[in-house]
Amino acid sequence: MTLAAVAPAHPILFVELRFLWIFALIFCVYWALGTNTARKVWLLVCSHVFYGCFFIGNPFGFFGNVAAGKWAELPTGWWFPALLWLSTVMDYFVGLGIEAAVEEKKRRLWVAGSLIVNLGVLGFFKYYGFFDQNVRAVFDWLGLTPNWEPLKVFLPYGISFYTFQSLSYSLEVYRRKLPAERSFLNLAFFVAFFPQVVAGPIVRAMTFLPQTLEKRSWWSVDVRGCLVLFFIGFVKKTCVGDALSQVADLYFAAPENYSAASAWAASLCYAGQIYCDFSGYSDMAVAVSRLLGYELCDNFAFPYLSASITEFWRRWHISLSSWLRDYLYISLGGNRGSKLFTYRNLMLTMVLGGLWHGASWTFVVWGAMHGIALVVHREWSRFTESAAGVKKAMTVLAVPLTFFWVLLTWVPFRANDIYIDRANPTESGVKRLVRTAAGFQDIKEHELLYPFEKNGEIKGQAPASVRLLRHDAKAGVWSGEGADGKPATIRLHQRGFELTAKVWQSMVFLKDHAKKNVCGSAIWGILACLVFVHWLNSRRLLAHWWRAVPGWLFSMLLGGGWALALAMKVVTYKQFIYFQF
Amino acid sequence: MDRLRARQTEIPARGLEGLLAPGRGTGSLPARRGRQILNFAAFVAGFGLVAVALTAGIPPVRPQIIAAKLEWLAAHGEQCDTFFIGSSRVHRQIIPALFDAEMERLGVTTHSFNLSADGMRPPEDELVLERAFASRKNPVRLLVVECNPIDSGLAEEDKGTARAVYWHDTARLMRLWRKCWSEAPSKSLGSRVSRNWKLLRQFPSHAQHWIWNGVRLGLGNDLLSQWVFGPTPRDDAREVGANGYRPPKSGEQMTGRVLRSYEKQLAAALKMPGLPEAGDAESQAALAWKKTLAQRHGAQLVLLSSPFLRPEIFLPRDREGITFLDYSDPARYPSLYAPENRRDPGHLNVRGSEIYTRLVARQLAAELKSQTLTPR
Numbered sequence: 012m013t014l015a016a017v018a019p020a021h022p023i024l025f026v027e028l029r030f031l032w033i034f035a036l037i038f039c040v041y042w043a044l045g046t047n048t049a050r051k052v053w054l055l056v057c058s059h060v061f062y063g064c065f066f067i068g069n070p071f072g073f074f075g076n077v078a079a080g081k082w083a084e085l086p087t088g089w090w091f092p093a094l095l096w097l098s099t100v101m102d103y104f105v106g107l108g109i110e111a112a113v114e115e116k117k118r119r120l121w122v123a124g125s126l127i128v129n130l131g132v133l134g135f136f137k138y139y140g141f142f143d144q145n146v147r148a149v150f151d152w153l154g155l156t157p158n159w160e161p162l163k164v165f166l167p168y169g170i171s172f173y174t175f176q177s178l179s180y181s182l183e184v185y186r187r188k189l190p191a192e193r194s195f196l197n198l199a200f201f202v203a204f205f206p207q208v209v210a211g212p213i214v215r216a217m218t219f220l221p222q223t224l225e226k227r228s229w230w231s232v233d234v235r236g237c238l239v240l241f242f243i244g245f246v247k248k249t250c251v252g253d254a255l256s257q258v259a260d261l262y263f264a265a266p267e268n269y270s271a272a273s274a275w276a277a278s279l280c281y282a283g284q285i286y287c288d289f290s291g292y293s294d295m296a297v298a299v300s301r302l303l304g305y306e307l308c309d310n311f312a313f314p315y316l317s318a319s320i321t322e323f324w325r326r327w328h329i330s331l332s333s334w335l336r337d338y339l340y341i342s343l344g345g346n347r348g349s350k351l352f353t354y355r356n357l358m359l360t361m362v363l364g365g366l367w368h369g370a371s372w373t374f375v376v377w378g379a380m381h382g383i384a385l386v387v388h389r390e391w392s393r394f395t396e397s398a399a400g401v402k403k404a405m406t407v408l409a410v411p412l413t414f415f416w417v418l419l420t421w422v423p424f425r426a427n428d429i430y431i432d433r434a435n436p437t438e439s440g441v442k443r444l445v446r447t448a449a450g451f452q453d454i455k456e457h458e459l460l461y462p463f464e465k466n467g468e469i470k471g472q473a474p475a476s477v478r479l480l481r482h483d484a485k486a487g488v489w490s491g492e493g494a495d496g497k498p499a500t501i502r503l504h505q506r507g508f509e510l511t512a513k514v515w516q517s518m519v520f521l522k523d524h525a526k527k528n529v530c531g532s533a534i535w536g537i538l539a540c541l542v543f544v545h546w547l548n549s550r551r552l553l554a555h556w557w558r559a560v561p562g563w564l565f566s567m568l569l570g571g572g573w574a575l576a577l578a579m580k581v582v583t584y585k586q587f588i589y590f591q592f
Numbered sequence: 593m594d595r596l597r598a599r600q601t602e603i604p605a606r607g608l609e610g611l612l613a614p615g616r617g618t619g620s621l622p623a624r625r626g627r628q629i630l631n632f633a634a635f636v637a638g639f640g641l642v643a644v645a646l647t648a649g650i651p652p653v654r655p656q657i658i659a660a661k662l663e664w665l666a667a668h669g670e671q672c673d674t675f676f677i678g679s680s681r682v683h684r685q686i687i688p689a690l691f692d693a694e695m696e697r698l699g700v701t702t703h704s705f706n707l708s709a710d711g712m713r714p715p716e717d718e719l720v721l722e723r724a725f726a727s728r729k730n731p732v733r734l735l736v737v738e739c740n741p742i743d744s745g746l747a748e749e750d751k752g753t754a755r756a757v758y759w760h761d762t763a764r765l766m767r768l769w770r771k772c773w774s775e776a777p778s779k780s781l782g783s784r785v786s787r788n789w790k791l792l793r794q795f796p797s798h799a800q801h802w803i804w805n806g807v808r809l810g811l812g813n814d815l816l817s818q819w820v821f822g823p824t825p826r827d828d829a830r831e832v833g834a835n836g837y838r839p840p841k842s843g844e845q846m847t848g849r850v851l852r853s854y855e856k857q858l859a860a861a862l863k864m865p866g867l868p869e870a871g872d873a874e875s876q877a878a879l880a881w882k883k884t885l886a887q888r889h890g891a892q893l894v895l896l897s898s899p900f901l902r903p904e905i906f907l908p909r910d911r912e913g914i915t916f917l918d919y920s921d922p923a924r925y926p927s928l929y930a931p932e933n934r935r936d937p938g939h940l941n942v943r944g945s946e947i948y949t950r951l952v953a954r955q956l957a958a959e960l961k962s963q964t965l966t967p968r
Contacts, residue, residue, distance in 0.1 A: 254817070257817060531819070567635065567638035570634065570637065570642070578808045579816075580812075
């Protein structure tokens, strides 16, 4: 049974030219409108259209089909945007309910309702497949045959982000840090605001709602800063992140084919990719939002230069880590108890944080590794309080050690791909593949790690076991061809831990699985350059010179910069990594 | 230096004025507007200057298949005297080795090369021909071009790819621009816009590709990838080795519903063949351009109307100096339309391609011998 099939044909990416046209329209109409309410209504409508387009594709085609009553031709996930409304409406009434309730018990009931519904919806869409898969594994282990049909559930874009954002409102009203929002418009606008609805930053109600009260002034917009920030985000994503992904994708598709040096190169590239991809997206989201007069929170602060894992979490995905700290860690009791109690809370917070990223044991391991590191660092800090000499000696090693640990954790995080074997076809584990291949067919094909045929051309890269994967979009059938060229049934499965172990062997014990290198030694020079630029930027040495130059020169440089960026970008658009969470 | 530091510490410029004069958001409205215009012009100038520098200094990013063919031709092309160009209906249906052998058997010695690529239609083929013949010294005998009107559409999945970008130079853009206005040329502007609206709507996408071509979209990344990964093994080496021919895709014959539908279409086409259509003026101008190019290189232009069923058959308006080989009539060429010789309704399979190549060779050899064509 298909509950909600493949997500949408055309997610709109900030790096696409069509976004520029869409934004230009939104921007011009927004600033031309006279009243704050009109502007908010306009942005709310645009936000929902923007988000809706992720699911319905071309709105004209979609509504044409609706008008013609061609229900069968609607994309099956077309109703996903309603979940955003559900979350908004519910939290609106929860907020009012909490404020109106006099007794603490009633307040708790209201907030519990919000938690149950919000997390229930998130849990169902995000974790149903994971749950089903594991229950089936247990049944298998017990020698039983599960006799229920699995539901095909796909994750709506942005649900993890807007659920947390919306929850922050209920929780802040419950904690009496924020009055309940009387204006439904303001709350709906806060939840759906298009620059951050799909992949954050997760903005707190406390930060955003006060901004909705006043009409934003054009004269308070730092246009030059916004343009530079957007440009930097674009460069990070399309010129650096996507370029680095080529090495990482090739290696992680078959680490057994490569040397230990390749493991290092690919892991470093992946670390660079995920940072540039996500922080690039955040930069663009913040810039777009600022151009409309709204401030979002910062999401990154040079995390790879952190001197401890605790510091890393103050600099990486700040909006999520602070959310987890304030609403999960502190709610669990934080450090207001014994040492063991604190460590339990730390571990729980990080494991749940890992699970927030995706329903897979590899994310659990990723979260647990960070939890362990936080516990160890806490103990270490205590130990070095009384041993200043050791602390000083370790200062030099702090940044590399922290980075090394982070790098190791990225391996299971990245190892969440689906791989193909020539065995019995099965539905298990195909979620990402199908979502990737069918959901984003137009722009995501390069993301497939397997060669596949489209319009007669073979695209993608060859893993060891399968030569070619074909997708018959009309019939919705996958078929494979083995390395020997003979037809092969295919089995798609996750091999996260197997792959993680292989990469760790190479990274930690420098084990060569094969002599071949994933790429030439030039990659080390490129990585060194990137680290240098990153370091320079962290020292603010590149931060503000562009503010000091005359306007015409700034514009000219920006124009030239865009031309160069286009020359340097990876041509095919690559989905933002965090869109899948 | 002190002044610079002082300016750096100023409060960030606000509003659009920030683009013009940091820290100064005041001034009269006309002055501000003037600065905004200046600023925008400076942005365009900066973009343009870099684009011009890139265009002048670096060749466009060509798709692998085109690059491989052009490189091969630059090195070995002088030995070839017959060139085929067109879409997959030439790329995968004209087999140069077989063509040469058949011509040889009929007493004409040729060495042919297939310049085609899947989906290649005017004006893309113009650019490829221009590049292929740019530094050619030896004369060409036959230039065989698939007879197609200018294709002003861009497939959604190709947009932004090297394949769509590389041929969008100024000459091709102008060709498309003229094509956009080719309907109802003598009517009023409003009427012309409404008649050409469908084409005009597609033009911004071409203009965008022209800009991308100007900034050599993705070239830096390609070079970087080559540096990091080494030269990419060319899938096309095999194809270039076969004188530019690529065998049809897998799936040798039509079956089931596709076959039944094709048989119906064929029966209908036998009753009512496709109607001749001269197309728009710009498409005819593109054919004339090819004729001039062929003449410049001492070649005879041969236009090929490929064997597949369609309601309208595009024909050259002026056939003087052009040989037109028309395979669009299923009644005249039943073997080319026989289901067992077709891979799909639009394409021949290997057996069909062999029949087709032989037919073309025979017809051209006969025309060469009868002096309809001027032998070199």
